[in-house]
Amino acid sequence: MNVLVVLELDPDTGADDDALAPLDWVLQRARRASDRIAVLLVGAAPGAPAEALEERATRRLGSWPGIAHVRRLPGEPPREILRVLGHEPWDELVVSGGTRTPAGKIRPGSLAEYLLLNAPVTLTLVR
Numbered sequence: 001m002n003v004l005v006v007l008e009l010d011p012d013t014g015a016d017d018d019a020l021a022p023l024d025w026v027l028q029r030a031r032r033a034s035d036r037i038a039v040l041l042v043g044a045a046p047g048a049p050a051e052a053l054e055e056r057a058t059r060r061l062g063s064w065p066g067i068a069h070v071r072r073l074p075g076e077p078p079r080e081i082l083r084v085l086g087h088e089p090w091d092e093l094v095v096s097g098g099t100r101t102p103a104g105k106i107r108p109g110s111l112a113e114y115l116l117l118n119a120p121v122t123l124t125l126v127r
Contacts, residue, residue: 037068042077097125
């Protein structure tokens with residue numbers, strides 16, 4: 001399977017562990033399935049937080065035996081992600097699921113909600 005992972009840099013918290021949750025989930029599952037993995041960094045303006053997130057993602061992929069790469073996505077993230085999905089053969093898109101309601105339901109963030117409505121591939125929300 002070809003899996004595209006979106007890591008969204010939070011401008012308030014920077015490169016915290018929650019930002020890498022989708023990648024960790026994919027790596028755990030992909031070890032059994034030998035997936036091809038690509039990571040897109042979005043919301044990452046040039047600077048130390050973006051570089052730290054890119055470095056941490058690259059380190060986690062360093063032990064991955066399959067094909068994997070990390071790249072920053074310039075421009076408007078939702079449209080650029082859909083463009084990438086349209087130009088390359090992806091089977092699944094994995095993004096962070098946002099927050100949870102008091103009842104425990106997932107409340108997707110604006111990026112996840114947009115992708116849920118518009119992505120032409122299977123979308124997995126990871127929280």
